[in-house]
Amino acid sequence: MCRVVDLHQAVLVKNDERAGALRTELAARGTTVVNLLSSPGSGKTALLEAELALAASRGVPVAALTADLATEHDAERLARAGVPVKQVLTDGLCHMEADMLRAQLDGWLPDGTRLLFVENVGNLVCPASYDLGESLRVVLASVTEGEDKPLKYPTAFGLAHLVVVTKDDIAEAAGFDEDAFRANVRQVNPGVEVAVTSARRGTGVGLVLERALAVAAGGAVHRPVMARNGSDGVGDSVAGGGTGVEPGGVDDAMAGGVPVRGRS
Amino acid sequence: MHEMSIAVAMVEQATEAPAAKGHEKVTAVRLRLGELAGVVADSLRFCFSLACAGTPLDGASLLIDFVPGRARCEPCGAEWATGMPPQLCCPQCEGGRTELVAGRELQITGLRHADGEPPARTAHPASVQAEES
Numbered sequence: 001m002c003r004v005v006d007l008h009q010a011v012l013v014k015n016d017e018r019a020g021a022l023r024t025e026l027a028a029r030g031t032t033v034v035n036l037l038s039s040p041g042s043g044k045t046a047l048l049e050a051e052l053a054l055a056a057s058r059g060v061p062v063a064a065l066t067a068d069l070a071t072e073h074d075a076e077r078l079a080r081a082g083v084p085v086k087q088v089l090t091d092g093l094c095h096m097e098a099d100m101l102r103a104q105l106d107g108w109l110p111d112g113t114r115l116l117f118v119e120n121v122g123n124l125v126c127p128a129s130y131d132l133g134e135s136l137r138v139v140l141a142s143v144t145e146g147e148d149k150p151l152k153y154p155t156a157f158g159l160a161h162l163v164v165v166t167k168d169d170i171a172e173a174a175g176f177d178e179d180a181f182r183a184n185v186r187q188v189n190p191g192v193e194v195a196v197t198s199a200r201r202g203t204g205v206g207l208v209l210e211r212a213l214a215v216a217a218g219g220a221v222h223r224p225v226m227a228r229n230g231s232d233g234v235g236d237s238v239a240g241g242g243t244g245v246e247p248g249g250v251d252d253a254m255a256g257g258v259p260v261r262g263r264s
Numbered sequence: 265m266h267e268m269s270i271a272v273a274m275v276e277q278a279t280e281a282p283a284a285k286g287h288e289k290v291t292a293v294r295l296r297l298g299e300l301a302g303v304v305a306d307s308l309r310f311c312f313s314l315a316c317a318g319t320p321l322d323g324a325s326l327l328i329d330f331v332p333g334r335a336r337c338e339p340c341g342a343e344w345a346t347g348m349p350p351q352l353c354c355p356q357c358e359g360g361r362t363e364l365v366a367g368r369e370l371q372i373t374g375l376r377h378a379d380g381e382p383p384a385r386t387a388h389p390a391s392v393q394a395e396e397s
Contacts, residue, residue, distance in 0.1 A: 003376070003377045004374055004375070004376050004377075005281065005374060005375045005376075005377065006373065006374050007277075007281050007372055007373065007374060007375055008371060008372075008373055009277055009281070009371065009372050010370060010371050010372075011270055011273050011274055011277065011295070011370045011371065011372060012270070012273065012370060013277075014273060014276075014277075015273075093269075094265055094266055095266050095269070097269070125266070125302065126265065126266035126269075128302055129266055129270075129301075129302050129303070130266075150349075151349040152349070154300070154348070154349045154350055155300065155301075155302035158300070158350065158352065186353060186360065187349070187350075187351055187352060187353055188349060188350055188352055189352065190352055190353045190359075190360025190361075190362060191360045191361075225335065225352045225360075225362045225363070225364055226300060226350075226352065226364055226368065228362075228363050228364050
């Protein structure tokens with residue numbers, strides 16, 4: 001005897017709900033979250049150091065939370081900017097989730113923090129699926145990583161609100177073709193802005209901070225095509241509501257007990 | 265390897281679903297998986313079997329409905345298969361005002377239970393689609 005239950009439920013609905021609640025809660029506290037994603041070594045920490053120093057010099061209250069599998073090296077580097085910084089150790093987990101971020105905030109995040117930067121685990125695959133309650137998702141790629149990075153990691157770049165090129169000071173030595181990179185970004189995320197930066201030279205650092213502050217002030221945010229799937233919001237994993245299997249079909253298809261179709 | 269987190273979330277939801285209350289064992293979970301969801305089906309299958317161990321889903325099969333990515337151009341109306349990596353600019357007019365029609369799905373669409381105890385019909389009658397067989 002068996003029974004089939006129809007259950008149209010997004011797998012990541014819990015994370016999405018927690019992220020939405022966190023976004024609302026932080027908005028009430030005047031804080032906007034900026035989520036930084038990139039592969040390891042592409043310069044998230046260096047850019048963040050520069051952003052924090054610039055924000056501090058302008059008197060903008062900012063804070064940063066940095067996630068790694070192990071070590072507190074990044075927090076030590078970021079703390080030099082003199083702003084609140086916290087290290088999260090994921091104990092091997094490849095990405096941050098909304099409740100992991102929420103758990104860090106009480107007793108640490110000062111009231112009146114304008115921008116909270118979250119440096120996600122260095123990884124262009126897994127963090128892309130998890131909304132952290134951010135209002136601005138920044139995806140970085142350094143000039144040494146190859147112009148086709150956006151095509152190799154389309155989910156990460158496809159859901160970006162802002163794409164940042166890092167290490168522009170060595171672009172020439174690396175033979176970086178900026179036009180080709182921009183064309184590849186456009187293929188997976190038409191209309192998204194690409195900011196070219198060098199943390200070492202300080203170029204582009206102000207632009208990124210301006211964009212974050214504009215979002216914090218309620219300015220419009222780019223809406224990626226990949227996020228427009230019947231509903232709003234980064235990380236939303238629900239496809240258009242009632243497009244499921246028709247009644248009866250569920251049971252028929254399940255009766256065989258074999259996977260219908262795997263990866264093509 | 266966020267597939268393990270996803271598999272754990274699937275097991276949680278299959279166990280906690282109101283319509284599933286009163287059942288001892290889930291024998292199959294049916295999932296719609298979009299081409300652009302960023303989830304590897306084979307990896308998810310492996311993680312799912314591990315995540316099910318010791319739960320009411322122990323030994324449950326995972327049935328995956330694969331949903332290809334499709335996009336549509338708002339201004340010119342062209343519709344195309346996005347492919348992978350996805351082409352999200354219009355191949356016809358080269359515009360960027362595109363809507364994703366399908367491809368980001370990651371959704372549990374059904375559960376199959378194997379026991380003689382039907383779920384309480386009064387709880388969530390609308391969510392019960394199929395009759396006992």
